[in-house]
């Protein structure tokens with residue numbers, strides 16, 4: 001596909017980083033790449049804590065982190081997925097989850 005190699009690599013890195021960060025215990029990560037001559041679909045699935053339905057539309061907002069109380073103390077700024085959404089949009093894609 002045509003695209004910005006560096007930014008697309010960073011997208012994958014960010015999604016893998018999250019998959020590892022939010023999977024306590026031994027992470028199991030499933031990566032899938034599908035596509036045809038028009039579209040490419042990348043899917044990264046983990047066996048971690050998941051994201052409650054109510055928060056799913058919000059995780060792409062800048063600085064948003066799912067409120068976790070004291071159940072997990074992973075560090076982050078809430079910026080990774082807003083960056084991901086931006087790069088995907090610039091490649092005329094969308095975020096389906």
Ligand SMILES: Nc1ncnc2c1ncn2[C@@H]1O[C@H](COP(=O)(O)OP(=O)(O)OP(=O)(O)O)[C@@H](O)[C@H]1O
Pocket residue numbers: 018019022046048049050051059064065066067075076077078079080081082
């Ligand atoms: N794979 C995942 N499993 C569970 N929750 C996730 C996952 N990916 C993202 N989230 C939730 O979405 C929020 C936003 O993710 P995002 O990558 O934007 O920020 P971050 O990981 O907290 O920090 P940063 O990426 O800036 O280091 C996270 O704080 C977390 O609450």
Ligand SMILES: [Mg+2]
Pocket residue numbers: 014017018076079080081
């Ligand atoms: Mg992140």
